[in-house]
Every structure is written in structure tokens, then in C-alpha cells.
Amino acid sequence: MFRSAILRAGKVSPRTIVQPQLFGTQRVAWTGFSSIRFNSSDSSAVSDAAAGAASKVSEIQTQLPSFDENTIETVSQVGQVIGDASNQIGYLSSIGMAKSWLWPPDLIQNVMEQIHFYAGLPWWATICVTTVLARVLLFPLYVKYSDTLGRTSKIKPEMDKVNADLMACSDTTKAQQIAMKRRKLLSENGIKNRYLIVPVVQIPIAISFFTSIREMCLYPVDGLATQGIAWFQNLTLADPYLGLQCLTAAMFVALARKGGESGAQQFSPQMKKVFTYLPILTIPVTMNLSAGVVLYLAVNGVCSMIQTLLLRNQTARKFLNIAEVVNHPAPENQGPQKGVFESFRENIQKAKDQAEKRAMMKEQDDKMKDLAKKEKENQRIKIVRKK
Structure with missing residues (x-):
């Protein structure tokens, strides 16, 4: 009521403002208040100012490009460029992949x-x-x-x-x-x-x-x-x-x-x-x-x-000249088949025993080498008697 009363009294200069939406073509016009003048002005001046503002708004509307059309066109162009680049040799290298033929x-x-x-x-x-x-x-x-x-x-x-x-x-x-x-x-x-x-x-x-x-x-x-x-x-x-x-x-x-x-x-x-x-x-x-x-x-x-x-x-x-597979019968003294875990433990024990035997054999071999070396050195010793 206050707004309509002020406008009827002629004490407000109307201003039409256009707010374009970023993702649409609709423009919303609304009336605002630029200033409140307390001096009594002629109604013809107010109407002339409103007409001038409306003409400027229409001129801005005709000059502004359509944001949506440009955006869609730009996005489509970017997508086409990326799609074309991905279908070329060297695309994977350009994004940090396929850098070497050796790795x-x-x-x-x-x-x-x-x-x-x-x-x-x-x-x-x-x-x-x-x-x-x-x-x-x-x-x-x-x-x-x-x-x-x-x-x-x-x-x-x-x-x-x-x-x-x-x-x-x-x-x-x-x-x-x-x-x-x-x-x-x-x-x-x-x-x-x-x-x-x-x-x-x-x-x-x-x-x-x-x-x-x-x-x-x-x-x-x-x-x-x-x-x-x-x-x-x-x-x-x-x-x-x-x-x-x-x-x-x-x-x-x-x-x-x-x-x-x-x-x-x-x-x-x-x-x-x-x-x-x-x-x-x-x-x-x-x-x-x-x-x-x-x-x-x-x-x-x-x-x-x-x-x-x-x-x-x-x-x-x-x-392909591949030898045939021969299935031999199981030995009679083999006994019942062992389970997976039992076979695994048995194989570990065998490997452990074999490692111990190899260490013992290596130790004996080293001893034999030392004895042979000492015998060879003893053969070079000559006993000299004084006359």
C-alpha cells in the first residue's frame, strides 16, 4: 500500500531493471526505487524518464548475446576437440600415460x-x-x-x-x-x-x-x-x-x-x-x-x-611334437593320501632336513680342504741337520 501510494503521488522515479538468467532466456522485469524526491515534479517528466529507461532496456536486450547458445556451442566444441584428440596416437602420452616402450x-x-x-x-x-x-x-x-x-x-x-x-x-x-x-x-x-x-x-x-x-x-x-x-x-x-x-x-x-x-x-x-x-x-x-x-x-x-x-x-x-603324459600307478607301500596341510608340513620338514644336511656336508668339505692344504704345506718343509 505504501509503495502504490508513493507512486500515485508522483514522488518516485520508476526504474525498470532486467535480470538475465544464466541458464535460460527468460528475463524478469521489476520496478525498483532509485530515489524519493520530496519536491513536487510534473507527471510528464516522470513519464518521459520511464520511457527513456524502457528504450535503453530494450536496446540492451537486443544487444546482449544468447548465453545459452554460446555455452552449448562452446561445450560441444570442447567435447569434439577432446574426442578428436583421444582418437590420435599420442593421446595417452599427453595425459601422463604410455611414456615408454620399455616399462x-x-x-x-x-x-x-x-x-x-x-x-x-x-x-x-x-x-x-x-x-x-x-x-x-x-x-x-x-x-x-x-x-x-x-x-x-x-x-x-x-x-x-x-x-x-x-x-x-x-x-x-x-x-x-x-x-x-x-x-x-x-x-x-x-x-x-x-x-x-x-x-x-x-x-x-x-x-x-x-x-x-x-x-x-x-x-x-x-x-x-x-x-x-x-x-x-x-x-x-x-x-x-x-x-x-x-x-x-x-x-x-x-x-x-x-x-x-x-x-x-x-x-x-x-x-x-x-x-x-x-x-x-x-x-x-x-x-x-x-x-x-x-x-x-x-x-x-x-x-x-x-x-x-x-x-x-x-x-x-x-x-606340435609334444610328449604324451604317462600316468604311473601309485606304489603299494605309499599308504593313504595325505591332506594338503600335512603334505605342506612334510615338505617344509624335508626342506629343513635337506638344508641341515647341506650345511653339514659343506662343513665336512671345508675340513677336508683345510687338511689337504696343511698336508701340502707340510710337504714343502725340509729337515736340515747340522754336521
């Missing part, structure tokens, strides 16, 4: 970037292709590993006897003779123990894949959030249905049942139980990992299973 995680990131750019594959397919490529490069080593296990299975009874004699021996000279016999037995059957470390070689490769893909998902690299497949469209987030985790666990359980990645390993029933339940425990452990990381684990498990089935096939083994 394994950086090497894998460089290879994935090359495949993603030149093959034009989405990121989920890039991860799969890179994983398969790594398994193909490792396949010849697994062929040698499976062949070594097959050749070793043929001479298992002789090797067990030689190893038992070597463990029970306490004489240095006799132990050397047994070791020479063992070395000759391996050489005659074409067995090279260096291929037995092939499964260990895959461990740093798996760690490098895990580290590189996890770093890319945590950044995240442009495209990983939209270039997924099936139920995991966003590779930077965890699998919402745990499908990849269950697939990985199933592959490793089947892998243990089929004799490992070489297809020739012979696990005891107790070890098979351990390898059956252990992969199931990995499901809650990996449930919060990015889908890109678990995708690598699942594809790696599928490749391992395919490799196992191939190396167990008789036709494939003959074509």
Missing part, C-alpha cells in the same frame, strides 16, 4: 593405443585383442612347458628314486655322483628344466595388464565410459551384475580340473579341491574393480581354457 605397463598402453587407432576398434574390443595377442605370443613357451612335463612323467619313478637318494645322502662325494646321475638321466630324455618356469613368466605380464588398464579406467581415458558392450557399457565402473567375475571364476575352476594351462599337470585330489574353491573367493575380492580390468581377467581365463583343451588334444600334441 611393461607403459608398453601395454602403447600397444592398446596402436590397436585402438589403426584397427578402429572400441575399447572393449581393444582390451580383448591385446589380451589374445599376448597369449598367442606366450603359446610356444607353453608348448615347451607341456612337452617337458610329458617327458618328465615318463621317468618319474627313476627321478623319485634319485631324488630320495640325494636327500638321504650325507657324503659330499656320493652326493655329487648322485647329482651327476640325475643330470645324465635328464639329458638322455631331452628334459630342460628351464621351461618349468614358464608359468612364473606370466605373473609379471598379468600384473602389467592389471596396472595399465586400471590406471586408464581411473583417469578415465576418453571413450572407456561409452565404448563397452552388453551389460557393461561403462568400462570405468564396476560390473553391476558380477557377470565378468563369475565367468573368470568358472574358467579357472575348469582350468584346474583339466590339468592347468599345460594340460599335463597332475594335481592331487586335495589340490583340486583347493583350486576349485579358491577362484570362487575371488568374486567378492574383484567385485569393486572396473569392468575394463575384470574384462581382461575374463578374457585371459577363456584363453587359458582354450589353450588347455588344445594341449590336451591328442592330434594337436602329435602335430
